[in-house]
Amino acid sequence: MRIAVCEDNNIVAAFMEDYIASMEAENIEYEIFTSGDDLIHYMEQENVTFNILFMDIEMPGRNGIETSAYVREKDKNALIIFITDHKEYVYEVFDVLPFRFLIKPVTREALNLVMKKAFEHFNLTKQVFFFKQNKTQLQVAFDEIIYFEGNLRKVRLVTTGGEYDFYGKISEVVKKLDGNLFLQIHNSYIVNMDQIRKISESVVLLKSGITLPISKKYREYVRQKHIRYMAWRCE
Structure with a gap:
């Protein structure tokens, strides 16, 4: 399973990286990006997609909604999880079909729940x-x-x-x-x-x-x- 974190806040990005690195699931690969432009450049250069993407909404350059629109064009089945401290964005992102939202400050308990749901979803759809x-x-x-x-x-x-x-x-x-x-x-x-x-x-x-x-x-x-x-x- 390939996971991407796209987050310009270094503290949040480091927290997410520590959490993913500590996961006990097998065959987890992950990449950390500080902007949507960096994520898109990597996907184009390496010709890869990600199963799960944690996406900050407010970022310099291309924001999380615009970046997710690109991701959705490349992969209809990717699970996009938005990270935001602005709840009003919830109503602006449904065109890119998000899987979940994480409201800042992100907690380990919230991540445990969202990853549990993501694995349940993958188990269901892989039947x-x-x-x-x-x-x-x-x-x-x-x-x-x-x-x-x-x-x-x-x-x-x-x-x-x-x-x-x-x-x-x-x-x-x-x-x-x-x-x-x-x-x-x-x-x-x-x-x-x-x-x-x-x-x-x-x-x-x-x-x-x-x-x-x-x-x-x-x-x-x-x-x-x-x-x-x-x-x-x-x-």
Whole structure:
């Protein structure tokens, strides 16, 4: 797992570095940056992305929101955790889909909680969906799945890496998925809630720009379940 800290306050950056260095999890790599420009330069020069980014919002040059917009273009699945002492910024950053917020002064207890949630998220999304296509057994990680579309006895699986068609029913597919991550919005559609940008009364807008219909039958269910998912994301 690759972690980046982008923080111009030396005291906060040192605290974050000490915390990450003391983590007992295996295969942790981390980098510390003092500006968004430095982070972006490193990502471009080394051609790398990070699984988790701790991002200060107010920094000289490119601020944390602008830097996160660049990160989000490169990696739709990165977990961006904003560090700020200005709570009003919470309402300005949702276009870059943050995972959590840490309010300064950052405490070890707050970091313990946010890292616990991050690992839970990775464990959830690394589960695998199995299916058969032309008698061949295939598998796709949950975090690569965008949505399923059913049409009679066929299902189309749309992923970040392409599309697959296989025989089956949406009612059968939903039983194989983790209900903490996937949401049925229509008799013909199941979506990965991590891929949702916005929900209105009758449609779901995905991060990719695709819109999918919410049937009247599922509207209240969709609203309630997505609220619970977002509450879990923001604990």
